[in-house]
Amino acid sequence: MSSDYQGNKNKRVGFEHAINGVKEAIKSERNLKIQMVISVIVTIMGIILHITPVEWAIIIITIGLVLSFEIMNTAIEKVMDYLAPEFNSSVGLIKDISAGAVFIAACTSVIVGSIIFLPKLFRLFF
Numbered sequence: 001m002s003s004d005y006q007g008n009k010n011k012r013v014g015f016e017h018a019i020n021g022v023k024e025a026i027k028s029e030r031n032l033k034i035q036m037v038i039s040v041i042v043t044i045m046g047i048i049l050h051i052t053p054v055e056w057a058i059i060i061i062t063i064g065l066v067l068s069f070e071i072m073n074t075a076i077e078k079v080m081d082y083l084a085p086e087f088n089s090s091v092g093l094i095k096d097i098s099a100g101a102v103f104i105a106a107c108t109s110v111i112v113g114s115i116i117f118l119p120k121l122f123r124l125f126f
C-alpha cells in the first residue's frame, strides 16, 4: 500500500533523512544535548589522558550506544505522543520502559568510563 510520503521519498539521499532525524532529536530532547556535552568532555579527557587505541574503541562504542539509545527513546516518545497524546497508563509504562533502556546504557557508560579513567586520574593527582 502506498502512502502520502511516497511522493517525497526520492528527494533526499538516505543518510540525509538520518542526519535530519539526529538534528530534530537534538533540538527536542534536552537529555540528548546533555549526553552530547558529556561525550565531548569524555573525548577531551581521552586526549588529555592519552588513552590507548583499545580504550578509544571501547569509549566510542559506549558513547555511540548511549546516544543511539537516547535517539531511539526520543522516537518512541514521539510515536506514543502522536498515537496517544492523552494521559494513559500503558503509554506511561511504554515510555518508562524505553527510558529504562537509556538508563541501563547510561549506567554501563559510567562503569566503563570509571574503569578507564579513574586509575589514570588517580595516577595524575596522587
Ligand SMILES: Nc1ncnc2c1ncn2[C@@H]1O[C@H](COP(=O)(O)OP(=O)(O)OP(=O)(O)O)[C@@H](O)[C@H]1O
Pocket: 031, 073, 077, 084, 085, 086, 087, 088, 089, 091, 092, 093, 095, 096, 099
Ligand atoms: N501520555 C502519558 N500517559 C501517562 N504517563 C505519561 C504520558 N506521557 C508521559 N508520561 C510519563 O512521563 C514520563 C516522561 O515522559 P515524557 O514524554 O515527558 O518524556 P521526557 O520528559 O522526554 O523523559 P525522558 O527523560 O524519559 O526522555 C514517562 O516516562 C511516563 O512515566
